[in-house]
Amino acid sequence: MAHNMTSVINDEIKSRNAEISSINKFIHANPELAYEEHKAHDAFVSALQSLGFEVTPHAFGLETAFSAEYGSGGRLVIYNAEYDALPGIGHACGHNLISSSSFAAFLGAVAALKASGQPGRVRLLGTPAEEGGGGKLKLIENGAFRDAAACLMVHPGPGHNLTAPIRGVAFVNMLANVKMRVHFTGRESHAAIAPWEGVNALDAVCLGYTAVSMLRQQIRPYERVHGVFRAAGNRANVTPADCTVEYYCRSATKRGADALWARVEKCFEGSAIATGCEMRVEPLNSYADVRPSRGLCEAYVEAMPAGTVSWNEPADILGGSTDMGDVCYQCPGFHGVFGIGTNEGESNHTKGFAAAAGTEEAYERALECGRGMAVVGWKVLSDDKFAERLRSEWETDMKDAAEGKTASA
Template identity: 75%
Template structure:
């Protein structure tokens, strides 16, 4: 990678600090839920247009998605900008920082392409509704990642977990997540006058809940099962006839999560059989496991400043959970690195404390550092044929393993 283009990337990100910072503050100050991120969408589109980019608002059939691309020929690198928030606790997963870092990366690579005249394309994709809405699943189905050589983004996590001067990690595995609703149908009755005439759907729900709780002791340490009651009856003197639960089932791979879901389903089926209820299940938008590209991760570690501030592998409990970026990793080589922000113990993602930390200037500066490193990795994908070939070969091998459930 030629030093002059590295400097071009650095200079452009520095020069656009005002625009990127304004986006960061706007998104954090106006949290919007999945598929309702209209202000974030409009602000990003307006900023990109003011910088001379041709932008597709409401892209790929999604009202709050957008796409902008620069360059021609060569390979295509896609940076993902998330910007949805959580109900009640705002940007408690720091998606304002994700949008800011990806915007910085896009601007840096676009500037290098413009200055160098080299072939290659860089795309900034606005990806709504990561928090349970499966925005990237819809974008994948609409062809947003078709032909991409790589897709990259970074995610904030709790900095208090990191030790030894490490500020981030490159190779972050996240769990596959099968999401399901289960509906139990019984028969109403007066709970005092004729309880024997009823078929109690709440009993089925409670039996299923306890069966799942017992199943947990027979699962692997990295697997997770958790759920809530969506409907559990209306009045104590009416036997509940229609009840609903929603469960997330997580495992290390997409195949593993599906196997675990089949075990959970048996808990539901057994509860329905024992109570005489009918059972119906409804799939929600499930997420695949994040399978990072080792080549992209190695390049990111090398690009990070200061040297040694990013570890290759993630420590336990830094950034667990699931994301629709996992499904993108099945479409092309993917990078979903993570960086720590200044949090107190106990303030991990999806807490009010994390939301406050995500709005600080220090968190923003860390996001910019990641954006710069990610831009250098994206640039390497575009201009280094040997590296790009190695990355693609690794991905093909990993996809074979994924098809085998490994």
């Protein structure tokens, strides 16, 4: 039965190549920023409706989210389709390929479910604003992942970091990221006539920056702190009274990132006291660490062509953070990486990566991953023992996360 369903999945994805390829090319050619992905949203809704699916546009309270679902009863498997781009450099994170792979996986898993006649549900979820907008955080809040047995997606990465025949990595950890904006309020004065009357908010910013720079020596090797000045005064002869910085604190776990931010916050509290400024902290969209499901990763390696997917090497194939981490705290999650044809220096968030993401070779890699995810999704829907294992492992991992332990490969 498993072999037959693999054939059903492969045949369905092959037969729908025109629709999947059209979406891929359209999204890559029409990059849209977070929460502005109206063209991508409409293209997906139209394509899914033309294939006979019931689609909910503007789903779960987000204007550029959508949801398409097939089946009833049983377990629910969700595939995430990301499609937002980056300012100035388009799809330099390859979200067109993420959309394509999830679209393919959805169609394949639906075909298997139809052929089986079994209960179960498959959902393709359009998830806007991953690039800093925290779209999945809002989807979580509005119930998009409620009762999911598993949620899967893959992400493109720099292929030049992989050695053939390896084309992808299954178990991919990504850091938690606590994002904060710090506002300092002082008092304006004429910087030449009466500087003693001013309270300099820029001094508070600079003192805090220096303190954080010193703190970096005392943090763990995998932790990161980085920030920018958002507002630092307007004229040199006016003592700056309103200045703002934005800082990211990354660590291996959500708990660790929170603890790191607490140390960074003290740097800014000290600078506010030293300069006489008032200080206010504005929380931004913070992302949890990605905690991959071992069971889903193992099933994915098994479903992909033999010898093409590494378990977790290189471990740094995709750095940074993503709101998929928060989804991993809602249900068993999978966020594998596949390599595309990049050259040295063309990693994610570069123009070279954007160009590579638009190639036919990259699209074929995305389709291959979609087939693998469809097979894994079908296993979740049809194999009770496997689904029970996923849930049990996830519940144990959530206890580990609460204690600040990293997800172990």
